[in-house]
Amino acid sequence: MSGELKMKVSDANKNQAESLQGILYDLIDLALQTKQAHWNVVGPRFPVLHEMLDTMTAGFHLNADRVAERINALGLWPSGQAGAVSSKSALSPLPEGPQAGEAVVEGLSARISAVADSTRKRAAKIDDVVTEGILLDIVEEMEKQRWMLNVQGM
Ligand SMILES: [Fe+2]
Numbered sequence: 001m002s003g004e005l006k007m008k009v010s011d012a013n014k015n016q017a018e019s020l021q022g023i024l025y026d027l028i029d030l031a032l033q034t035k036q037a038h039w040n041v042v043g044p045r046f047p048v049l050h051e052m053l054d055t056m057t058a059g060f061h062l063n064a065d066r067v068a069e070r071i072n073a074l075g076l077w078p079s080g081q082a083g084a085v086s087s088k089s090a091l092s093p094l095p096e097g098p099q100a101g102e103a104v105v106e107g108l109s110a111r112i113s114a115v116a117d118s119t120r121k122r123a124a125k126i127d128d129v130v131t132e133g134i135l136l137d138i139v140e141e142m143e144k145q146r147w148m149l150n151v152q153g154m
Pocket of ligand 1: 038054
């Protein structure tokens with residue numbers, strides 16, 4: 001399989017794909033970290049947080065899929081294997097072991113903010129309304145997830 005597509009891939013598409021790839025690494029990492037929190041959260045808010053973190057994981061995976069397949073649609077090939085994500089994600093890992101609900105909310109909120117902010121910045125530099133629209137949808141959803149995470153248990 002040569003990987004040759006029957007379409008010409010412009011430099012503009014390559015630039016967009018490069019930007020999308022950076023977001024993809026971060027979104028996959030965010031999904032993995034949210035699942036880690038689902039398994040390791042402890043304390044009186046466990047039932048709600050455990051459930052919420054699973055729903056959030058699924059949402060981040062869906063958004064990662066949307067970004068990856070936009071790379072495909074632009075004529076390029078997404079990278080999403082563990083080794084690449086590990087070395088290229090901009091996020092620092094969560095601490096290992098059990099984490100109190102408050103620490104999970106704080107740690108994940110900070111990471112959601114980091115990915116939402118970098119996605120918004122990348123979207124502003126992309127000169128394609130379709131890709132930009134996808135990225136802004138993702139930012140909207142991440143900011144909503146951050147709010148929902150923060151207000152539960154207040
Ligand atoms: Fe589970």
